[in-house]
Amino acid sequence: MKKKKMGTLFTPPMMISAIILAVILLISIFGTLLAPYDPEAIDLANTYKKFSPDHWFGTDAMGRDMFSRMLCGAHTTILNAVLVVLFADFIGVPLGLMCGYKEGLLDKIVMRIWDILAAFPPLILAMVFVAIFGKGELNAVLATGIVFIPMISRLTRSSVLSEKTKTYVETAKSLGYTERKIIFRHIFPNVVPTLMAEFTLDIGYAIISLASLSYMGLGVQSPKSDWGSILQSGMALLFKSPTVALIPGIAIVITVVALNLLTDSIQMYLDPVQRRLPHIMKYKKREAKHNEKYA
Amino acid sequence: MKNMHDNIVEINNLEVEIISPDGLLKAVRGLSLNVRRGETHGIVGESGCGKSVMVKSIMRLHDESKVAYSGNIFVNNKNIMDLKIRNMRKLRGKEMAMIFQNPMTSLSPIMTVGEQILEVLTAKSNISKDEAKKRSLEILEKVGITPGERRYKQYPFELSGGLLQRVMIAMSMVNNPELLIADEPTTALDVTIQAQILDLMKSVQKSTGVSIIFITHDLGVIAEMCDRVSIMYAGKIVESGNILDIFDHPAHPYTKALFESKPKGSDRAERMLTIPGAPPSLYDDIPGCSFALRCKYACPKCHSTSPKKIELDKEHWASCHFSREFFEKKELLHDE
Amino acid sequence: MGKVLFILKRFITMLFTLLIVSFLLFMVLHLTGPDPLTVIIGQKQNITQEARESLRVQYHLDEPLFVQYGIWFKGAVTGNFGMDYIQKMPVTSLIGGRSAVTIGMVACSLLFSILIAIPLGIISALKKNTGVDYVISTLMLILTSIPGFLVAMIMLVILSKAIPGYRSVGMYTNFGEYMARISAPSLCLSFGNIALIGRITRNAMVEQLNSDYIITCEAKGISKRRLILSHALKNSVIPVFTVSAMLVGTSVGISVLVEQIFSLPGLGSLLTTAVLKDNYPIILALTLLMLIIFQVVNLIADIMYTIIDPRIKI
Numbered sequence: 001m002k003k004k005k006m007g008t009l010f011t012p013p014m015m016i017s018a019i020i021l022a023v024i025l026l027i028s029i030f031g032t033l034l035a036p037y038d039p040e041a042i043d044l045a046n047t048y049k050k051f052s053p054d055h056w057f058g059t060d061a062m063g064r065d066m067f068s069r070m071l072c073g074a075h076t077t078i079l080n081a082v083l084v085v086l087f088a089d090f091i092g093v094p095l096g097l098m099c100g101y102k103e104g105l106l107d108k109i110v111m112r113i114w115d116i117l118a119a120f121p122p123l124i125l126a127m128v129f130v131a132i133f134g135k136g137e138l139n140a141v142l143a144t145g146i147v148f149i150p151m152i153s154r155l156t157r158s159s160v161l162s163e164k165t166k167t168y169v170e171t172a173k174s175l176g177y178t179e180r181k182i183i184f185r186h187i188f189p190n191v192v193p194t195l196m197a198e199f200t201l202d203i204g205y206a207i208i209s210l211a212s213l214s215y216m217g218l219g220v221q222s223p224k225s226d227w228g229s230i231l232q233s234g235m236a237l238l239f240k241s242p243t244v245a246l247i248p249g250i251a252i253v254i255t256v257v258a259l260n261l262l263t264d265s266i267q268m269y270l271d272p273v274q275r276r277l278p279h280i281m282k283y284k285k286r287e288a289k290h291n292e293k294y295a
Numbered sequence: 296m297k298n299m300h301d302n303i304v305e306i307n308n309l310e311v312e313i314i315s316p317d318g319l320l321k322a323v324r325g326l327s328l329n330v331r332r333g334e335t336h337g338i339v340g341e342s343g344c345g346k347s348v349m350v351k352s353i354m355r356l357h358d359e360s361k362v363a364y365s366g367n368i369f370v371n372n373k374n375i376m377d378l379k380i381r382n383m384r385k386l387r388g389k390e391m392a393m394i395f396q397n398p399m400t401s402l403s404p405i406m407t408v409g410e411q412i413l414e415v416l417t418a419k420s421n422i423s424k425d426e427a428k429k430r431s432l433e434i435l436e437k438v439g440i441t442p443g444e445r446r447y448k449q450y451p452f453e454l455s456g457g458l459l460q461r462v463m464i465a466m467s468m469v470n471n472p473e474l475l476i477a478d479e480p481t482t483a484l485d486v487t488i489q490a491q492i493l494d495l496m497k498s499v500q501k502s503t504g505v506s507i508i509f510i511t512h513d514l515g516v517i518a519e520m521c522d523r524v525s526i527m528y529a530g531k532i533v534e535s536g537n538i539l540d541i542f543d544h545p546a547h548p549y550t551k552a553l554f555e556s557k558p559k560g561s562d563r564a565e566r567m568l569t570i571p572g573a574p575p576s577l578y579d580d581i582p583g584c585s586f587a588l589r590c591k592y593a594c595p596k597c598h599s600t601s602p603k604k605i606e607l608d609k610e611h612w613a614s615c616h617f618s619r620e621f622f623e624k625k626e627l628l629h630d631e
Numbered sequence: 632m633g634k635v636l637f638i639l640k641r642f643i644t645m646l647f648t649l650l651i652v653s654f655l656l657f658m659v660l661h662l663t664g665p666d667p668l669t670v671i672i673g674q675k676q677n678i679t680q681e682a683r684e685s686l687r688v689q690y691h692l693d694e695p696l697f698v699q700y701g702i703w704f705k706g707a708v709t710g711n712f713g714m715d716y717i718q719k720m721p722v723t724s725l726i727g728g729r730s731a732v733t734i735g736m737v738a739c740s741l742l743f744s745i746l747i748a749i750p751l752g753i754i755s756a757l758k759k760n761t762g763v764d765y766v767i768s769t770l771m772l773i774l775t776s777i778p779g780f781l782v783a784m785i786m787l788v789i790l791s792k793a794i795p796g797y798r799s800v801g802m803y804t805n806f807g808e809y810m811a812r813i814s815a816p817s818l819c820l821s822f823g824n825i826a827l828i829g830r831i832t833r834n835a836m837v838e839q840l841n842s843d844y845i846i847t848c849e850a851k852g853i854s855k856r857r858l859i860l861s862h863a864l865k866n867s868v869i870p871v872f873t874v875s876a877m878l879v880g881t882s883v884g885i886s887v888l889v890e891q892i893f894s895l896p897g898l899g900s901l902l903t904t905a906v907l908k909d910n911y912p913i914i915l916a917l918t919l920l921m922l923i924i925f926q927v928v929n930l931i932a933d934i935m936y937t938i939i940d941p942r943i944k945i
Contacts, residue, residue: 013769116648119929123884124902124921131906131914132659208778212888215780216903235784235892242788249781256776264772277760280314280363287319356849360760381855388852400843403862405940418853450941466851 014265017258024255028078031071039068040223048241060244061237069230070247076226078255080141081206085199087141088148093195095149096156101164101183107157114150122147123212130218140219144209148202155198159191197266204259211252227252302369303474303506304330304353309366311345311352318578322348324530324585325366327604332473335500335507337517337538339553340527341574346510349527350476353508354393355383370474389419391474392467397483398459402451408462409435409447412469419470430469438465438495457488461495468499476508481516493520514553518542523610526550529575529585534618536611546605546613546622548590584615592617633944634937638930645926653707653919657700660911668692670716670909690714703915712916717908722916725901730920732890732897736813737882740820745875748825752832752871753864759837768833774826779885783819783892790815816893820885824878831874835867842866868939876932880925 027034043063049055057066099107117125129143163169164187172182207227213219214228215235222229227248234245268275278286311323322345330336340346351357353368355375368375371390375383395401402411409431416427428447435443438461451459460480467475477496481489493516500507509520517524518538525535526549534547545551552570572589575581584590587597596616605618615621661667671686672678687693690713691702706713712722755767790797803809839845840863848858887899894900898917905913936943 116652119648119922119925120918121880121882121884121921121925123881123887124918127887127902127906128656128914128918131909132656132663134664135907204776208776211778212780212885215888216891217907231781231784238784238788239791245784249778249784253773253777253781256778257773260772260776275316277314277316277361279360279760280312283314283319284312284363351846354850356846384852384854386852387850393847393850395843395847397843401847403844403848403866404942405865406862414853414857415851418851418857452942463847 009269011265013261017261020258028074031075035068035071037065037068039072057247058243066247073225073227073230080210081203083141084145084206085202087145088152092149092152093156096153097160097183100157100160117150135218137220140213159194160187163187163190197263200259201263204256207256301331302329303332305369307367311348312363314361320577322530322577326531328525328532330506330508332506333504334522335509335520337521337524338510338527339517344527345530346527347478350478354387388415389470390472392472393476394463394467394480396479398456398463404451407448407450412466415466415469434465434469456484460492475505478510534613540611544622546607546618547615548592549586641930649919656915661696664909713912715912716910722912729896729898729901732895733886736817736886739817740882744821744824744828748828749832752829753836755833756836771826771829774822779823780888782822783889786815786819787892816889819889820882827874832871835870836863839863839866869936872932872935876928879928883921
């Protein structure tokens, strides 16, 4: 058979982003152990240090080692972002499954509430919830999570609606399976790929949202810090020592770019219309060369 | 001796390769075809045999970053493979036009049908907008869409499939092209509407003398519409000739199989082509005759050598090692 | 008149939403947050009991909560959102004085993003699978991943380094100054929007360019320009519009941060400080105002759809 799949899932951007994410994940798990200094240790003799072998990322206004702060910040940042999405998935996915499968009154009420929540600009909504719960790390996670629920349950619901019309669901129904079994054992596995792609994307959004809240002073409170709050502390020194703000900024961008790139590669691959194919002349040239080599 | 000016379309050894998510599709594989001026030439074949790819190539409608052509296509004695794409655009809609299988999706959903006809006129000639509108209304009435004034302002979603196919015909004929390509124009329509569209096409041809390439998988439609017919299989024409010659003396086992598979039922919609086995994948190279795997007459030679074109009669040829025997209705001598 | 009825219906739904949201928010803020009186008194906690009482009466805090909401609601209907807790100024005038910055910024950034993003999206779609497409797509991917406040920060550093006299603090006095103040922040807001609108434009265009009617257009032999602009693009406009309308909302959100960085006197900084200091009347009024803006923009988008696409009936 000469038939072969064109355009692979494992494109260079995909591989690069996967490697970057793996490294970031490792750092976020073991960051606290790897940190060479206590991230909160104030050392007024060594403030505003430049990059050096002693302090890889320099030190901030209070002489704290930026490298250690970043490593420990990674732990908080990534963990909280994952928590946000897990929390939103934990509530949003079952709700979406139920609403999509049963439709009816429950669906109407829930979707109506989501309509109201979706009418708010997301960041404002998160701020309103923080205003209600009070500022702080856990509350910021909770607030952001709530903002994500409508998005996730709507996505789940619409995937279920399209799955529901397929024959395997009809078959399961005709075999007299219980609703719960049909929903969770039959439909759910089929919507997982869509949800997985959404999961990586949402972690990126969660990182940005949480960082925004921390930046406004509504999220993680000192002495604990995440990339957003390090960024905020750097804002005051923006003109004196821009690296303090830039380092967490760059870290956030790299992480989110990698997450988006990964999601993008998966989605592009899954959609034949959007999938990138080589130009036919290039492809034929490459094939010819390949054939020559093995002729 | 016919001179080549009689041919509106002449395709020599055309090969078309398309890159797709599933691999490199060799949709057309060394195809040759002549269409005479003023005739209706039918192309028959199962779905996926490359019919649509071939006719789209005549207008160079494929995305050229995904498609590689080789061979020549002469339309009106111009080799369109040598033309720049912008010059090709000038020919389309003026010298040649095309109508498609699904009229419901073939028109822009957010533009009135009248505007879509008008657009062809204004793009091709320097006429005033009023004049163009007058001509558009005229042609709408001519293809039986009345009242033209009202229909002109309607959107595609407000018209039925039959009416939309009439709009497509009006749109393609508005500049009096010399060649009209119809890619299964009745497949998506109801049976009763099909007959009306076929009648319309016949009358359009009578009044304008346009040459038509008519693609279908319905032999009944071919018998009704065409002067000549070419049978296509796996990216090649396997037999070509006058309609009567082909129906009376099929010289290729695939053609024979097509006729045999035709159900005896009177309802034309039921006359689908069914031959045991599946056509070969056009992603693969096919050694020997492409039909050999499904052919009940195949011998070892068929699997190894691809057959040459055999001229059987004036304008009737087929490419099978045993065409002559089939043509003369002799029994085959080798073991089946 | 279907259209009038539709708008009326949407308007009523919006009012209903506002009613529910305002009630819930009012209740939740007052029930869960710190006591308003402590916020009102602020630093001067040692004031006399008498003054304390008079403040309590002045802010209707002596009434039951439901009555308080009733009083607030009666005022809100006439455009009076009460006094704020900290500056002791009418909320309406506080918001009025600051809305010009936010609205101008969001509008400018949206206009700017659409003007840049749509051509980029079209080019990317037309050059699908080529180097140009890869460059544009990657650039957009990176732009979507940069938080708005980071862009603002970097831009502020660059601007202050490049233009020594770059003023970034204080009020504006005339239109020229106003534009000068909001242009850089608008640009910051635009980056993310350019990326999102551009990506949507590209994907919609790719999808449209793959559809049957485009082949018909090709077969008709109309010019490439016409094919792209009056067919493919016109059919791609709806998703682009939907996203742009949604982006008004997110832009309002991000403007909160951008305003803070550029120390602009806009609604965003008002909201942030209000949330930080439990200034309920401002939180309440601003939330509702942003809700209204978002809903009105969506309504406008919905009406535009019916103009663009004859298939959509309302």
